[in-house]
Amino acid sequence: RxxxxxxxxxxxxxxxxxxxxxxxxxxxxxxxxxxxxxxxxxxxxxxxxxHVAPDARSLKVIRKVIKDRDDAQLRIDASLITLEIVPHKDGSVEVVSGETTGFMPLKAGTPTQVHGSPEVVAEIPRLARLRAWGPVGSVEEHREARAKADKKLKELTDPFGTSDLDSLESVAEKGKELDASVAEADTKLxxxxxxxxxxxxxxxxxxxxxxxxxxxxxxxxxxxxxxDTDALDAEAEDARLAFITRVENAEAAWDKARSALTAVSGQKETLSQRLEDSKRRVTTLREKLSELTSDGKSLEERESELLRTTMAWQSAQTRLAEIQGQLNQYGDEPVAVVERLEAQLEAANQESNQAREQEVREEARLEGLSAQGPYSALVMTEERVAQLQQEVRREELRVEAIRLLYDTVTACRSEAIAAVSMPVETTATKTLQRIAGRRLGRIQVGETFEPSTVVPESIEEAVTLDNLSGGEQEQLYLATRLALAEVLGKEERQLVVLDDVLTATDTGRLARVMNVLEEAAQRLQILILTCHPERYRGLKHATFFDLETLIA
Structure with missing residues (x-):
């Protein structure tokens, strides 16, 4: 041991x-x-x-400031008086009053514009003095608004080194990409x-x-x-079996010796009992012998008495045989014969009484039929029977038609369900094995295409979903829904909506689910509603929407 x-x-x-x-x-x-x-x-x-980049809120404010600046510039342009000169030959013009004063060159055939408010005055040497005016507008107010917008834009964009909106949006997009990289790295960690x-x-x-x-x-x-654990287990098992064999052999020898002892003890008791019985019989026989010899008769007298008794017994046997032969001549026993005849007579009387009662009933019935007109009743009965037979045949035909229709619909429905359920089971099983391994085995779906049972590889019997953990159940349902969507979406892309379906899945299997969703998104349009967006940051090509921000 x-x-x-x-x-x-x-x-x-x-x-x-x-x-x-x-x-x-x-x-x-x-x-x-x-x-x-x-x-x-x-x-x-x-x-x-x-990387310094504006967030969405800052970018929104910058867009508004740029829009305010551009609007102010448009209002300034709308408030200015414009004087356009198209000379026939080269020369110059002196702007006396306008946005910009002084001499401006003129080129033949090229329009030259002079802007100002509330009027524009220009003088062409040795030719003419031109003056243009219009409605008085608040151009200074618009200039102040533009200057204010330029100042605020500079304050907002100085930290980013540029005020160009496209550049700022590019910087912000780069910031989002870096945020996504941080989130992805954190999710992996x-x-x-x-x-x-x-x-x-x-x-x-x-x-x-x-x-x-x-x-x-x-x-x-x-x-x-x-x-080598297998070799050591084998050695331990061999030693254990050898020890068990020795113990079993010892126990067998012990049982054999014990059985032999029990048998010898039984034989001893039997022989002792038989010895006691023999002693009692000897005692009884001796007492009987003493009783028989106590009458004082000699042996010859006893033999003579025995001979007389034997002869009397033989004579009685002969007489009994003669009487028995005489009785056999009568056949059955007379008493039994009489009893049987009396029983037969009683039965015959009862049958006779029943026949009389039946005769009376039949006569009454015959009189009733005669009064009703038997031939008319017979004809009406035959017509009714024929009508009922036709109705029976019609109902039988209708029942057969309904049965045939039911069998046809049932067969078609079974074929349609089988045509979809088999691919769904196969695809769902492959997806589940990618997520949770091969331990759960094959998925079986019901007529409503919901998973009903699983058949693990280790056993041949189906196991209900109640035996699975919460995480395994939600992974099984996800695999089935994706498989059903892929089977139904072979002809056109389908939408799959998932509402927080991975609340109980551990982080190890969650990473595998992300790979499955990435692949499925190439064939399906997947929409995920979740209160835990960080769990899905591992999806590289996913687009995230914050509903609270959109509503606000």
Whole structure:
């Protein structure tokens, strides 16, 4: 037994050592990925901090200020008096009153415009003095509005180094891209952390390292070559079976010896009982012999008496045979014959009475039929029978038609459901296996195309959805809805609306769901309503809308 316990202990230690090694490698890989993700997140945040860009609200204010400035300029242009000169030959003109005063060159055939308010005065040397005026407008007010807009625009755009709207929008778009990169990097990091911290992973790795070293203290050879758990399990099992075999053989020998002892004890008791019975019979026979010999008769007298008794018995037997022969001549026993005849007579009397009563009833019925006119009633009855037979045939034909229609509709419906359900089950099963692995097996859908059961690969029987966790159920329903949409959307693109369908899914499977949604979006139009947009930041090509901002 000690050898068996030792073999089992070594096999169990080897199994735990290998599991510890696998977990150590897994944790180390996760830590490496977390460190890389933290580094990438830090770089993204650094780029975002360096990049100065207006947010949506600031950009909206800048657009309004530019619009106010342009509107003021338009009002200024509308308020100015314009004097246009088209000379026939080159020369010059002196602007006496206007926006810009002084001499301006004139070129033959080219229009030259002079602007001013409330009037424009220009003099062409040795030719004419021109004066133009119009309605008096508030041009100074518009100039103040433009100057105010220019000042506010400068205050708003100085931090960004440009007042060009296209450039500012480009900078803002770049900021959104950097924000998306930060969100994506943070989502990847949170997915790897799965609600834990890096220190917790490091502490878990140290624990596995300590456990692994403790095994190596007892089994130093495992540090060079990992133990073969299958071989050790086989050795432990062989030792256990050998021990069980020896125990069973010992128990069999013990049972055999015990059975033999029990049999010998039984035989002893039987022989003792038989000995006691024999002693009692001997005693009884002796008492009987004493009783028979107590009458004082001799042996010859007893033999003579026995001979007389035997002869009397034989004579009685002969007489009995003669009487029996005489009785046999009568056949059945007379008493029994009389009883049977009396019973038959009684039955005949009863039948006679019943026949008389039946005769009276039939006579009364015959008289009733004679009074009713039997031939007319017979004809009417035959017509009614014929009519009922026709109605029966019509109803039978109608029932057959209804049955045929029902069978046809049922068959068509079954074929239509099967034509859709089989592709849906196949596609949904593949999608679910990508998300949750092959453990859940194949999905089965009902007539309403809702998932009804799953058939795991480990067993052949269907399992209801109540046996699945909340996360597995919502992943199963998501896979089924996407599969149904793809089957129905083969001819044209379909819209799929998902309303917070991933509230119970863990971060590990959430990353796989994101890949599935990215691929499905190439064939379907997917709309996701959620209160947790951060869970979907991993979607690279998704467009996010904040409903509160849109409503405001």
């Amino acid at each position: 000690e050898a068996v316990d030792k073999a089992v202990q070594i096999a169990d230690a080897a199994r735990r050592f290998n599991e510890c090694g696998r977990e150590l490698r897994r944790i180390s890989e996760i830590i490496s990925k977390i460190e890389k993700a933290e580094k990438a997140l830090a770089e993204c945040r650094k780029k975002r901090n360096v 949170q997915t790897l952390l799965a609600g834990r911290t890096l220190d917790e992973f490091v502490q878990e790795r140290n624990t596995f390292e300590t456990t692994s070293k403790s095994f190596l203290v007892t089994y130093p050879d495992w540090g060079k070559t990992a133990p």
